[in-house]
Amino acid sequence: MSKSVTDIQQSFRQLRLAETATALPDLLRKAEQKSWTYLEFLEQLTASELEKREKKSIEKRLNWARFPYHRPLDLFRIEEQEAITERQLKQLLEYEWLEQNYNLILLGPPGAGKTLLSVGLGIEAINRGFQVYFITMGELIQLLKTEEYVNKSKIQLKRLRASNLVIIDDIMYMAMDQREATLFFQLIHQLYEQCSLILTSNRSPEEWTEIVGNEGMMTAILDRLLHRVEVIHMNNESHRLKLVSQHKIKQLF
Incomplete structure (x- = not known):
């Protein structure tokens, strides 16, 4: 039957x-x-x-x-940005940099579109099959400080470490004490060449040492963040960031 x-x-x-x-x-x-x-x-x-x-x-x-909002990249006005061209944006969207664990640093004042671009790139990466995690610097430090005894923090950081792309928004916007700097360094060391990072900041890497307050610690962090990286100024200036001479940046474009 x-x-x-x-x-x-x-x-x-x-x-x-x-x-x-x-x-x-x-x-x-x-x-x-x-x-x-x-x-x-x-x-x-x-x-x-x-x-x-x-x-x-x-x-x-x-x-x-955990994006703060879901806005696709077509809302990002490339014509208003002299520092990134349409061709460069298309190259970013090919995601070869993500497959090779390169990092991307977006610098510029508030309102320059750093977060919008990072979220847009993150959403498109998800559509391509990548695992993405978005977090602000303040939230990240809080998770790291409470990971040992707060289960929610453990879960969130486990997801972060399992991601192909980690977006840290507003990095180095506030001073860190020695413990916070150590925890942040340990995380960056764990993620080093295991995933890609997109970092947004309104301060240049030269200023980050002042925020951390420990030159040796900051040098170790920068060595990992700037090893394989593309830095883009989003303040409508066409020049690239001139980093400290001992940090060599390999340009993707």
């Missing part, structure tokens, strides 16, 4: 193919209307399941990322 469509749907659900179960009646109607072959029907059935799974996967990664 042949099974009904409802029975087959239930079988799909038992196989954890819920999207296929839902799409089955509609696909059967289309198969009859368009005279699909068995192979064409199976192709449509699997494509439907994969499409829905990918959509759910993207939604899950977007929630994981």
Whole structure:
């Protein structure tokens, strides 16, 4: 005795193919209307399941990322930025830098579009299948200080460390004490060449030592952050950041 469509749907659900179960009646109607072959029907059935799974996967990664807002890159006005051209933005969107664990530092005053660009790049990276995590510097320091005894902090930092791209917003905007600087260095050391970082700041790396208050510690942090990096000024100036001579920057563009 042949099974009904409802029975087959239930079988799909038992196989954890819920999207296929839902799409089955509609696909059967289309198969009859368009005279699909068995192979064409199976192709449509699997494509439907994969499409829905990918959509759910993207939604899950977007929630994981913790973006402050979801604004795509088409809201970023490239014509207002002299420091980054349309060609350079297209190269960033190829994500070779992310695959090779390069870092990106966006510098400029408040309102220059640093966070908007970083979020846009993060969202597009998620659409390409990467795992992304967004956090402000203040939130990061708080998580690091409470990781040992707050379970939520442990969970969030575990997600951060498992990401392909970590975006740290407003880095070095406030002074850090010795413990905070040490915790931050340890994290950067753990992430070094394991993932890519996008850092936004309204202060240049030359000023970061003053904020940390420990030249040796800051040098160790900079050695890792600036090893493989592209630095972009977003204050509508076309010149590149001139870093301290001992830190060599490999330009991606």
